[in-house]
Structure formats: structure tokens, C-alpha cells
Amino acid sequence: MSFKILRNNCCGLDVHKTWIYACIGITDSHSRTEYKQARFSSFTKGLQELCNWLAKYNCNDVCMESTGKYWIPVFNILEKNNFWVTLSHPKYTKPQKGNKTDRKDAKWICDLYMCGMVKPSFIPPADIRQLRDLVR
Numbered sequence: 001m002s003f004k005i006l007r008n009n010c011c012g013l014d015v016h017k018t019w020i021y022a023c024i025g026i027t028d029s030h031s032r033t034e035y036k037q038a039r040f041s042s043f044t045k046g047l048q049e050l051c052n053w054l055a056k057y058n059c060n061d062v063c064m065e066s067t068g069k070y071w072i073p074v075f076n077i078l079e080k081n082n083f084w085v086t087l088s089h090p091k092y093t094k095p096q097k098g099n100k101t102d103r104k105d106a107k108w109i110c111d112l113y114m115c116g117m118v119k120p121s122f123i124p125p126a127d128i129r130q131l132r133d134l135v136r
Contacts, residue, residue, distance in 0.1 A: 003115040003117075004115065004116075005027050005031065005033070005114050005115060006114065006115060006116040007061050007113065007114050007116070008026070008027045008028075009024070009025070009026050009027070009057070009058060009059050009060075009061070010024070010025055010059065010061040010062070010063065010110060010113050010114050011023065011024045011025075011054060011059050011061065011062045011063070011110060012025075012062075012063050012064070012105075012106045012107065012108070012109030012110030012111070012112075012113055013062060013063070013064035013065075013074065013106060013109065014064070014065065014102045014103075014105040014106040014109065015042065015064050015065065015067055015070050015071050015074055016042065016067070016070060016102070017042065017070055018041065018042055018043075019039055019040070019041065019042060019102070020039070020040045020041075020042050020046065020047075020050060020074060021037070021038075021039050021102040021103055021105065021106040022037065022038050022039070022040060022050060022053070022054075022106055023035055023036070023037045023103070023106035023107045023109070023110045024036040024037075024054070024057050024059050024110070025107075025110045025111065025114050026057065026059075027114070033114070035107060035110070036057060037103055037106065037107070038053055039102075040053070042070065042073070042074065044077075047073065047074060047077040047078075048077070050074075050077075050078075051077065051078065051081045051083070054083065055081075060082075060083055060084055061083075061084050061086070061113070062078055062083050062084065062085045062086070063085075063086040063087075063088060063093075063109055063110070063112075063113035063118055064085070064086075064087060064088070064109065065087075065088055065089070065090045065093050065109065066087050066088065066089055066090070066121055067090060071087060075087060075123070076126075079126070085123075086113065086118060086120045087120065087121045087123055088109075088118045088119060088120060088121060089119070089121055092118060092119045093108070093109050093112055093118060
């Protein structure tokens, strides 16, 4: 049994406090998927390297889990660089049981997103987010 691939070039991110694990899935016309994986720092320089790496592989669709508050700077940088970012609650991207690693989690998020199996969270526009921060 195989799933229909809806996105031929997308990325899954596993975000942590100091590191981001990224996996890009690139599917060719014969339905073969090749994966590119990398690890980046979650600080500004690392986030710019992530943007450059995604641009190198012509990947504009990104999916990541909303773990704590660590996703916010990643989301903001990717959004400013014109990437389409989907944020998902971790219960919708729960990995399989077994030997779990951050690289496997990023690949799993990429696979789910590629097949359209990720339920996106609502993120208000940037101006509304700024207003919320001021009011809080």
C-alpha cells in the first residue's frame, strides 16, 4: 500500500532549543523519493543557513511541529524569506514506535506532509501577532 504524494518537494523540520533537524523529500516523475538531511543551529546564523539550504534545493513548502515556543523564531525567519510554512501540533505528527531519533522525526514529518496528512495549526498574520505581543 502506498500513499499518493501531493507535494513533490517539501521539507520536514524537527525543532529543538538549540538545533533544527531538516529533511527535504524530492519526488521524481517515477514516484521515487530522494531525501536530503541536515542539522542547523536555531540561532540567527543557522536559520539563514537553513533558508539558503532550502533555496538550494528549490524547496518552498516547510512543515514543523509546534514544540513549546522554539518554533516562533524559525517560523518568523522562514515567513520573511517567502517560504510556505505549515505548523502542526505534535499529536498530529507523532512518530512510529521504536528507535526514535531527531533525523527520523524530521523524515517522518516530511513524509506525512508530502502525503497531505498533516493538520495545520492556525497562525494569524504577522501584524496581528505583533498586536498580540503588545497587548500581552
